[in-house]
Amino acid sequence: MPATGLAIGAIACAAGFALVALAVARGWCRAIDERLLAAMPPLVPATRLDSAMHDFSALGGDTVRLIYLLAGTAGLVVAGAWRAAVLFFVVSLASRLVVVLLKRIVRRERPPAHAHGVPTFSSSFPSGHGLMAMVMLLIGAELMTAGAPAALRALLLALAGALSVAIGIARIYLRVHWPSDVLAAWLGGGAWVLAALFVYRQLG
Numbered sequence: 455m456p457a458t459g460l461a462i463g464a465i466a467c468a469a470g471f472a473l474v475a476l477a478v479a480r481g482w483c484r485a486i487d488e489r490l491l492a493a494m495p496p497l498v499p500a501t502r503l504d505s506a507m508h509d510f511s512a513l514g515g516d517t518v519r520l521i522y523l524l525a526g527t528a529g530l531v532v533a534g535a536w537r538a539a540v541l542f543f544v545v546s547l548a549s550r551l552v553v554v555l556l557k558r559i560v561r562r563e564r565p566p567a568h569a570h571g572v573p574t575f576s577s578s579f580p581s582g583h584g585l586m587a588m589v590m591l592l593i594g595a596e597l598m599t600a601g602a603p604a605a606l607r608a609l610l611l612a613l614a615g616a617l618s619v620a621i622g623i624a625r626i627y628l629r630v631h632w633p634s635d636v637l638a639a640w641l642g643g644g645a646w647v648l649a650a651l652f653v654y655r656q657l658g
Contacts, residue, residue: 460652467645474638478562478579487632491565494627510624511572513617514583519546519590526594537654538597542590545650549589549643553582565629574630581631581639584622588643591618593650618643 455463477483498504512518523546530539554576562579576582591614599607622636 455651457652457655460648460655464645464648464652467641467648471638471641471645474634474641475560475579478560478634478638483632483634487634490633491626491629494629497627497629507624507627508572510617510620511583511628511630514587514621514625519586522590522594523547526590526598530597535597535600538600541650541654542594542597545593545646546586546590549586549646550582552642552646553580553585556580557582562632562635565632572628572630578631579635579638580642581622581625581635583625584618584631584636584639585643585646587621588615588618588640589646591615592643592647596647596651 474483495503523543527539527543530536530542557577557579560579561577564574564578592611595607595610595614599610602610618640622631622640625631626633626636
């Protein structure tokens with residue numbers, strides 16, 4: 455994507471994130487969130503759907519992200535892509551810090567605790583799983599496929615995006631996030647990735 459496209463995309467995603475954040479802060483999306491959450495399939499333990507959603511949720515968790523961060527950074531270093539390795543590592547950690555700060559600032563309550571499909575340890579907005587998955591998977595796919603055929607790069611980016619979406623949907627299905635938490639995470643993650651790639655290309 456041209457640098458101009460990256461900049462425009464980052465601004466658009468950031469504006470979308472700000473709009474969702476404002477709607478959450480003012481309570482404008484509460485009724486819609488409740489309706490969408492109520493429309494999700496019921497939590498039925500030990501079913502194939504329940505197992506799949508737990509698996510997708512775990513892929514966005516801290517343990518898997520740490521393994522991916524270390525493996526991805528090491529792989530880029532071994533390949534001699536030092537700048538890409540630094541970008542991947544710094545952007546991933548910085549996005550985690552942003553998530554922590556946003557959660558502490560907004561302090562949104564999660565959906566009713568009795569409905570949760572997995573344990574939770576922090577506030578609801580934004581979805582850390584959703585935002586971090588979007589950032590790490592997309593920027594990782596972009597940096598780790600540099601020099602690969604265009605068709606392969608497009609395929610891996612599409613798969614990374616689809617997996618990010620699946621992780622976010624799993625968090626809603628498991629009732630640990632409101633839909634607007636996940637939408638904001640996708641928009642915020644997209645803005646983060648596009649802005650980071652824009653800066654990376656400008657400095658390159």
